[in-house]
Amino acid sequence: MGNHVANGPYVGGETHPEPIREGHFVSDEPAKLGIFLFLGTEILLFGGLFTAYLVFRVKYPQMFYEDHFRLDRILGATNTVVLICSSFTVALAIASIRRGKRGLLQLFLALTILLAATFLVIKYFEYREDFAGGLFPSTDIFFSLYFMMTGLHAIHVTGGLVVLSAMLYLSSRGKFSERYYTPVEVAGLYWHFVDIVWIYLLPLLYLVG
Amino acid sequence: MAEKGSNDYKVYAVVWIALLILTGTTVAVSYVDLGFLNVVVALLIASAKAALVALFFMHLKYEKKLLLGFALAPLCFLFVIMSGTLLDTLFRR
Numbered sequence: 300m301g302n303h304v305a306n307g308p309y310v311g312g313e314t315h316p317e318p319i320r321e322g323h324f325v326s327d328e329p330a331k332l333g334i335f336l337f338l339g340t341e342i343l344l345f346g347g348l349f350t351a352y353l354v355f356r357v358k359y360p361q362m363f364y365e366d367h368f369r370l371d372r373i374l375g376a377t378n379t380v381v382l383i384c385s386s387f388t389v390a391l392a393i394a395s396i397r398r399g400k401r402g403l404l405q406l407f408l409a410l411t412i413l414l415a416a417t418f419l420v421i422k423y424f425e426y427r428e429d430f431a432g433g434l435f436p437s438t439d440i441f442f443s444l445y446f447m448m449t450g451l452h453a454i455h456v457t458g459g460l461v462v463l464s465a466m467l468y469l470s471s472r473g474k475f476s477e478r479y480y481t482p483v484e485v486a487g488l489y490w491h492f493v494d495i496v497w498i499y500l501l502p503l504l505y506l507v508g
Numbered sequence: 509m510a511e512k513g514s515n516d517y518k519v520y521a522v523v524w525i526a527l528l529i530l531t532g533t534t535v536a537v538s539y540v541d542l543g544f545l546n547v548v549v550a551l552l553i554a555s556a557k558a559a560l561v562a563l564f565f566m567h568l569k570y571e572k573k574l575l576l577g578f579a580l581a582p583l584c585f586l587f588v589i590m591s592g593t594l595l596d597t598l599f600r601r
Binding site for chain 2: 328331332335336338339340342343346347349350353354357358372376379380383384386387389390391394397487488491492494495498499501502503505506507
């Protein structure tokens with residue numbers, strides 16, 4: 300196991316983390332603490348926008364009520380289903396590599412990426428419909444918040460799509476095994492966060508007047 | 509450290525179905541006029557969905573308490589920020 304030139308940073312000079320004892324799982328705890336720390340900053344980032352939503356909703360309840368009907372509830376719900384399924388597939392991906400099943404890892408990562416792309420395509424059609432209907436960020440504060448919050452979220456979906464694609468590429472190169480799959484797990488945790496943000500965006504923007 | 513039973517596929521599947529059902533419910537309820545209860549129900553359902561994703565998909569139910577702390581602390585800060593801003597909005601405007 301490991302490389303012939305042993306000048307890496309890990310135990311025994313390995314350049315790739317290896318178990319210290321045969322079959323012993325390498326701790327991924329620091330990485331998980333790290334990603335949750337980062338997700339904390341993301342919670343506050345979106346939190347600022349949710350706070351703005353709260354303030355302006357309190358100030359202009361009638362505007363929020365009337366405006367929200369102009370959003371397509373069915374497309375919003377469809378996108379919610381798409382993201383929920385993508386969280387399911389990425390969880391399955393991790394469950395698979397935990398058992399060392401590399402093929403399934405790649406399959407489920409590919410499905411997740413496909414669903415992420417689907418979300419973005421639906422969002423594109425939604426925005427196109429909105430613009431065609433004369434709805435822009437400058438229309439009023441409700442639509443300003445709508446475009447800002449879903450737009451920022453869509454940027455996060457795109458970023459997640461890129462990271463997941465990188466994971467798919469690395470897994471195709473055999474980088475992951477049942478003893479080491481930390482990057483996939485970290486990417487998955489980020490992806491679940493993106494799903495959770497949308498879970499709150501759906502009712503606040505599309506469903507509740 | 510990742511001792512998972514052989515049934516995590518099943519747990520994920522059950523959670524997935526629950527999430528889909530909750531999504532359908534929240535959309536259906538949005539067509540019924542319950543007055544201000546609409547907001548309450550919608551947020552409760554959304555929080556239930558978020559909790560399911562966090563506890564099961566993100567594995568927080570099975571992780572060390574420290575990790576759960578890292579995940580919850582930002583929410584506490586957010587609660588403080590939102591409460592303070594809301595109070596300010598309601599009583600100064």
